[in-house]
Amino acid sequence: MRGSKTLWKIYQAVSDVLEVYLPCLIFIFLFISYIILIFYRYVLKSSFDWLYELNSLAFVWCGIFAASYGSHSGTHVQFTILYDHVSPRLQMLMRVIGNVFVVAIFVMLFPKAVSNLDFMKVRKSSILKLPYNWVFAPFLIFMGLTILHHVLLIVKDIVSIFGGGKEERSE
Numbered sequence: 442m443r444g445s446k447t448l449w450k451i452y453q454a455v456s457d458v459l460e461v462y463l464p465c466l467i468f469i470f471l472f473i474s475y476i477i478l479i480f481y482r483y484v485l486k487s488s489f490d491w492l493y494e495l496n497s498l499a500f501v502w503c504g505i506f507a508a509s510y511g512s513h514s515g516t517h518v519q520f521t522i523l524y525d526h527v528s529p530r531l532q533m534l535m536r537v538i539g540n541v542f543v544v545a546i547f548v549m550l551f552p553k554a555v556s557n558l559d560f561m562k563v564r565k566s567s568i569l570k571l572p573y574n575w576v577f578a579p580f581l582i583f584m585g586l587t588i589l590h591h592v593l594l595i596v597k598d599i600v601s602i603f604g605g606g607k608e609e610r611s612e
Contacts, residue, residue, distance in 0.1 A: 456513055456586060464507035467499050474499070494568045498576055505579040509586040512543075512594075533598045540591040540598070547588045554581060 474496050481487050524532055558581065561573035 452589075456509075456590075459506055459582060459586065460510040460513060461507075464503045464510075467503040467506070471496060471499050471503065490568050494566055498566070498569075498571070501576060502579050505577075505583050509583050509590060512587050512590040530602065533602050537595055537598045537602070540595045544588055544591045544595070547584050547591075551581075551584055551588075554584060 474492055478489060478492055478496065481489055524535055527535070558574045558577060561577060564573045565571060566573065566576065
C-alpha cells in the first residue's frame with residue numbers, strides 16, 4: 442500500500458512538472474522573448490533570427506507538453522449528447538471503451554512516431570542547426586503521458602464498474 446502511494450506521488454509530481462510547470466516556464470520565456478523581438482524589430486530596426494527560431498521551437502514544445510494535461514485532468518473537449526442521457530454505470534462503460542480506443546491508437550502509433558523521430562535527425566533547423574528529432578522529441582513524452590493517463594482512467598472505471606462503487610470522476 443505504501444509503495445503504491447509513493448508511486449502515485451511520483452506520477453503526480455512528474456506529470457505536474459511536464460504538463461503544468463514546464464509549459465508555464467516556456468510560456469514565460471515566449472512572452473519575454475516576443476517582447477524582445479518586437480523591441481528589436483520596431484525600435485532598433487534589427488532582428489534576432491535565432492531568437493525567432495527559438496521562439497518557434499518553444500511554442501511547439503509548450504503546446505506538446507501541455508497537450509496531455511487535458512486527458513490527465515479530464516478537461517478535454519467532449520461531445521456528450523448521448524452520454525448525458527444514460528445511467529452512470531453505462532457512462533463508465535462508455536468511458537472505458539473510449540479510453541481503450543485512445544490507448545490502442547496511441548500504442549499503435551508510438552513505434553511509428555519513434556521511427557519518424559529517428560528519421561528527422563538528418564534534418565536541421567535553418568538558423569540554430571538543431572536536429573528536428575530534438576524539436577519534436579516532446580511528442581513521445583506527450584504520447585507516453587497520454588497513454589498512461591488513459592490507462593489509469595480505464596483502471597479506475599473498471600474498478601468502479603465491477604466494484605459496484607459510485608462514479609467518482611466528475612465530468
